[in-house]
Amino acid sequence: MFIKRFGIFFVLLALGWGLFFSESPKGNVWAQKGSKPTFQIYETHSIETALPDSSTWLENRDFWILSVFLVLLLLSTYAALYRRSRRLIVLLSILSIVILGFWFHGCPCPIGSIQHIILGFFQANYFVSWTILILFLAPLFMTLFFGRTFCGSTCPIGAVQEMLALFPIKIPDWLEHLLGLFRYFFLGFAVLCVACGLSFIICRFDPIVCLFRGGTGLRNILIYSGLLLLIGVFVGRPYCRFLCPFGALLSICGQLSFKHITVSPGKCDQCRLCENICPYNAILKPTAKPTIQERRSGPIQLGGFLLLMPILILFFGYLGSFLAFPMAQFHPIVKRAELVYAEETGLVDQYGAFDETLAHYRSGVENEVLYRNAANVLRRFQIASPLFGCWVGFVFAAKLISFSVRRKRTEYQTDSGRCFSCGRCFWHCPNQKENRVFLDGQIDFGFSRKSK
Helix, strand or coil: CHHHHHHHHHHHHEEEEEEHCCCCCCHHHHHHCCCCCCCCCCCCCCCCCCCCCCCCCCCCCCHHHHHHHHHHHHHHHHHHHHHHCCHHHHHHHHHHHHHHHHCCCCCHHHHHHHHHHHHHHHHCCCCCCHHHHHHHHHHHHHHHHHHHHHHHHCCCHHHHHHHHHCCCCCCCCCCCCCHHHHHHHHHHHHHHHHHHHCHHHHHCCCCCHHHHCCCCCCCCHHHHHHHHHHHHHHCCHHHHHHHHHHHHHHHHHHHCCCCCCCCCCCCCCCCCHHHHCCCCEECCCCCCCCCHHHHHHHHHHHHHHHHHHHHHHHHHHHHHHEEEEEEEHCCCCHHHHHHHHHHHCCCCCCCCCCCHHHHHHHCCCCCHHHHHHHHHHHHHHHHHHHHHHHHHHHHHHHHHHHCCCCCCHHHHHHHHCCHHHHHEEEEECCCCCCCCCCCCCCCCHHHCCCCC
């Protein structure tokens, strides 16, 4: 465990070092928000009008976003681990929603920063800004040391869902594990889309940010957001638990964290109140002494899943190869090449019948060049799609292996990978020393009733 923790720590450190000190035409990544977009069709012209000067730190929006973000992250850690105050966690959540959410419109954020990091690796002319880099690495480092306090009250997307979880119900643990795999799949799919030149799919289908921006966005996204928020009233944090790709990374770091919140500040009385109140299935029960049969079957089961891992990886990699052509058709170059070919071969009677073909003819680019570029894009998908399938197989195999590994527990503990550091269990632990003010049946900030 110690080696794994430091392994992830140095990987994150090397990632930040490599992206931050990568070469750029200006020689300074700090002064650059991102690379200048390139256009194959349109001719760009130099800007003659002077841009507004926002070099001072008082006028720098990124400075204020990072300042508020880092302050909230530190206060969230203090509130969850050291103050152990559910009220303070809720207060910080409200501040996160108001400031990072509605004031700064939820952008940029650590969840969307994944795409910039990926693009920085696959495109030599794209440089990740210092704002994106810190937003991406700071929660991962904090989680590696102190658990998922970022999810508790710093992330505005998670804070909105926490506030809306008014009547949370528990779902079966097997369903929790199954649905939790989709965030890892979504992470791999986002890497596929960015690496092959498709859209930033994480930001495009973000269910909460469109609300922070005043309801702007596609109608389908608004419907998707409303449905997800409605589900969130009864199923706590559905996006965080089942879809958030950044949550997949935080879950890995959380499982290896040096320190994370505990249900009880002292000895556990095994009253099971924490198990009943937690809507996220993040409370682990004490384990019973294994029987002789379980001791014998455990290593055999683990060995079987280890042997099954390469089979699953190869099988899903083969299935993933069939996604190459359907996915490539969503790429604008491939889509344009197909429309031009349809007009060139007479499948479409009129030249320039589509906006894409009309733009192509006006650009003066020869059809052969367009077909060659489309073939290069298709080759990228033919490489990336099987790798995405291998990732899906690896995730399935890793989950099966985790089921065969048993850890001894003598008291109720928090699952550091699934615990969001929300502090709901603090109010119900008999050993909790927090100075409560909402007692005798009054509704507390945790949206749950406290009885004598």
